[in-house]
Amino acid sequence: MSRSSAFPSxxxxxxxxxxxxxxxxxxxxxxxxxxxxxxxxxxxxxMRAEPFGADGDFITAPEVSQFFGELVGAxxxxxxxxxxxxxxxxxxELGPGRGTLMADMLxxxxxxxxxxxxxxxxxxxxxxxxxEIQRATLGDASATARWHDRIADLPEDAPLVVVANEFFDAxxxxxxxxxxxxxxxxxxxxxEQGALRFVAGTGSLDAAELxxxxxxxxxxxxxETQPLANALMEELGARIARQGGLxxxxxxxxxxxxxxxxxxxxxxxxxxxxxxEPGRADLTAHVNFEAxxxxxxxxxxxxxxxxxxxxxxxxxxxxxxxGQVGAGRSPQEQERIRGEVERLAAPQEMGELFKVLxxxxxxxxxxxxxxx
Ligand code: SAH
Numbered sequence: 113m114s115r116s117s118a119f120p121s122x123x124x125x126x127x128x129x130x131x132x133x134x135x136x137x138x139x140x141x142x143x144x145x146x147x148x149x150x151x152x153x154x155x156x157x158x159m160r161a162e163p164f165g166a167d168g169d170f171i172t173a174p175e176v177s178q179f180f181g182e183l184v185g186a187x188x189x190x191x192x193x194x195x196x197x198x199x200x201x202x203x204x205e206l207g208p209g210r211g212t213l214m215a216d217m218l219x220x221x222x223x224x225x226x227x228x229x230x231x232x233x234x235x236x237x238x239x240x241x242x243x244e245i246q247r248a249t250l251g252d253a254s255a256t257a258r259w260h261d262r263i264a265d266l267p268e269d270a271p272l273v274v275v276a277n278e279f280f281d282a283x284x285x286x287x288x289x290x291x292x293x294x295x296x297x298x299x300x301x302x303x304e305q306g307a308l309r310f311v312a313g314t315g316s317l318d319a320a321e322l323x324x325x326x327x328x329x330x331x332x333x334x335x336e337t338q339p340l341a342n343a344l345m346e347e348l349g350a351r352i353a354r355q356g357g358l359x360x361x362x363x364x365x366x367x368x369x370x371x372x373x374x375x376x377x378x379x380x381x382x383x384x385x386x387x388x389e390p391g392r393a394d395l396t397a398h399v400n401f402e403a404x405x406x407x408x409x410x411x412x413x414x415x416x417x418x419x420x421x422x423x424x425x426x427x428x429x430x431x432x433x434x435g436q437v438g439a440g441r442s443p444q445e446q447e448r449i450r451g452e453v454e455r456l457a458a459p460q461e462m463g464e465l466f467k468v469l470x471x472x473x474x475x476x477x478x479x480x481x482x483x484x
Contacts, residue, residue: 146284148391263347285336326371336398341399416472422462
């Protein structure tokens with residue numbers, strides 16, 4: 113049976129399943145909808161097609177340029193030294209995608225045997241398909257690397273040096289909408305034609321979650337919370353507080369809690385309707401770094417002042433590194449390198465929207481973040 117509506121909504125096999133779920137059980141929260149779209153074992157976005165790169169749906173910083181992973185690697189080497197060069201330690205990446213960031217980090221780390229030989233590799237990745245790609249990208253290093261489904265499965269016997277690029281944005285969020293009856297959890301229901309649409313669900317917002325100043329917000333105002341991202345950060349914070357180590361999270365997001373709908377779907381580098389093709393488009397939300405920093409503190413760590421991707425990379429010598437690599441190359445190659453630098457660090461590109469949060473124990477003197 114085909115159904116018509118103004119916007120074709122909820123197409124594809126996962127769309128059909130979600131509509132059936134709603135018909136029997138009522139609206140699905142945005143949180144449950146997002147979770148199904150991203151990680152459903154059969155039709156979830158990360159379980160299926162190839163999302164990354166020029167032929168995929170989006171390009172992340174490590175895929176834009178090798179400079180990104182190399183500079184993060186150089187920072188990790190210096191940060192490990194700032195921890196007192198623990199040996200052994202666990203080098204952990206959350207949501208490694210194609211494995212490019214880790215491969216680029218390891219290339220730099222190979223120059224520092226004290227770091228490389230002390231590190232055991234751990235990749236937290238739910239997608240079996242992406243694990244295979246990561247294994248291939250890592251080459252020889254994959255022989256001793258270990259993959260985990262969950263952060264909770266990481267070993268407890270040594271310090272953790274954790275990096276996460278565009279990991280937290282891929283976790284389901286909750287949305288609340290201000291209605292005449294107060295704040296209600298935003299959910300996905302069905303319209304008269306049976307197509308997916310947003311509705312005000314039955315759940316309400318815990319008063320403690322409402323930021324000061326939003327009590328009188330206009331009807332229709334949307335507020336997002338990220339309980340899963342915060343819980344994972346708190347868990348990691350507690351682990352690092354116990355075991356030693358640090359964490360570097362890079363993602364797009366905002367520095368202070370503010371209302372707004374940041375849920376977005378991307379397919380083939382273009383924004384598409386969030387409800388249009390469940391499981392076929394990448395779904396993400398901007399990260400609330402204020403909440404993430406608070407969660408790290410609750411775990412027992414000190415979050416350092418938030419910086420931007422542009423300032424972080426420039427501070428680590430992006431321009432010098434690009435100049436070094438470009439020296440003696442053809443004008444076309446130099447143009448390509450200039451383009452990569454722009455893309456990563458220019459304010460109108462990834463430089464300002466993307467933020468960098470570093471967290472560690474209160475006494476660690478972190479390179480770049482603690483004035484060294
Ligand atoms: N860091 C990579 C990829 C970012 S996309 C890059 O910068 O290119 C998000 C990654 O997180 C994917 O590898 C995805 O499979 C993984 N992921 C998403 N949700 C996850 C979860 N709950 N646990 C572990 N990995 C997850």
